[in-house]
Amino acid sequence: MKLELYQVDAFSSRLFGGNPAAVVPLFEWLSDDLLSGIAQENNLSETAFFVKRGEYYELRWFTPCGEVDLCGHATLAAAHVLFEQLGYQDQCIVFATRSGRLFVDRDQGCVLSMDFPSWPAKPFQVTERVQRALGARPDELYFYQDFMAVFESEEQIRTLSPDMERIAELDGLSMIVTAPSEEYDFVSRVFAPSVGIPEDPVTGSAHCTLVPYWADRLNKSELRAYQVSKRGGELLCRHMGDRVKIAGPAVLYLKGTIYLEHEESCHT
Template identity: 65%
Template sequence: MELEMYQVDAFAEDVFSGNPAAVVPLYEWLSEDLLQHIAMENNLSETAFFVRKGEYFELRWFTPEAEVDLCGHATLASAHVLYEYLDYTDPVVVFETKSGRLFVDRENGLYSMDFPAWTYNEIQVTERVATALGARPAELYMGQRDMMAVFDTEEDIRALTPDSRLVSKLDGMCLIATAPGLDYDCVSRVFVPEMNIPEDPVTGSAQTILVPYWANRLNKTQISSYQASARGGLLLCEHLGDRVKIAGKAVSYMTGTIHL
């Protein structure tokens, strides 16, 4: 068996920035065990697989460790592959996923994703969280999937040196650290050691909690969100009540063939 595979840098204007994702189009679903082994072999934060079902595509995301229920950068990368390599011409791509239907459109090279806005509740800042991050946040929130620590300054975010072993023991899948930005509405970093991702370069799904929070705090709907990882990436977002629009660019890095 041979499968085509594409590697795309999402939320990036140039290669070697943004967040790399592998995308594997399928004609029919393979076993979950085989999908997981492919993702493990790729050893990227996410490998996306999709199968066309009439007018929409079933989409699944796998880290090297497990399948996840929502991933932004691999969704954007999948839309990029459809438009750039698979002759897709409809104005909107519809993906059916574990998080419901997701929509992606492209205009002037900018991909815009329509994701759910996740709710969150403030919780107490504990010594456990402060020790794991190596610094005490001003506020702490628990969302539907992820924990979010809010700091006072961008410098606080860039200076963080979290202990991955301790972070992996906290509640939630991702630990998001965020603060007001100097050049953007907010900056963030995202740590996912539980999924063997010490730090995710750029995290689209994190905007589902970041954007509602900052839209409410700044009293605005348009949010420029910069993820201050070593690779870095800009996400242009809009809060739409129970939905969040997340836009960014994508760059092709590699095409190849998987031999099984």
């Protein structure tokens, strides 16, 4: 069995920026063990798999440690592959996922806009456990499915050096840290060592929580965000009540073939 494999740098218009994701189109679903094995072999933060079902596509995401409920950058990467490599002609792609139906529109140029759920977080007490994990005390702490720690300055976010073992012991899949910015509306970083991702380069799904917070705090619905990881990535966001728009470009890095052999033989 042979499968096509694409690797796309999402939330970047240049190679080696943004967040790399693998994308594997399928005709039918493979076993979960095989999907997990492919994701482990790819060894990227996410591998996206999709299957066409009439007018929409079923979409799933796997980290090297297992399946997740939502992933932004790999959704952007999957849409980029459909639009730019597989000849998808309509303006909007509909993905059926574990987080409901997601919509990706082709915007101007190479920018794609994703319609995702809004996940506003609730205030949470800043505990000593969280402070030790982060190596600094945030001004505010929130929780939805992940923790979100709010700091005073962008410099604090850039210089933060958390204890990954302690971060992994906290509730939730990841720790989001964020602060206001002079150049952007806000900046962020995301740490998810419990699912094999010490620091995620650019995290679309984290903005399901970041956008409603900053839209309320800044009293504006249109937001420019930057994730200040080593690779970095800019996200154009819009708050729409119970939904958020998260937009950015993507660029293809490689196209290849996965060879799945049930039996191997070696002749000498």
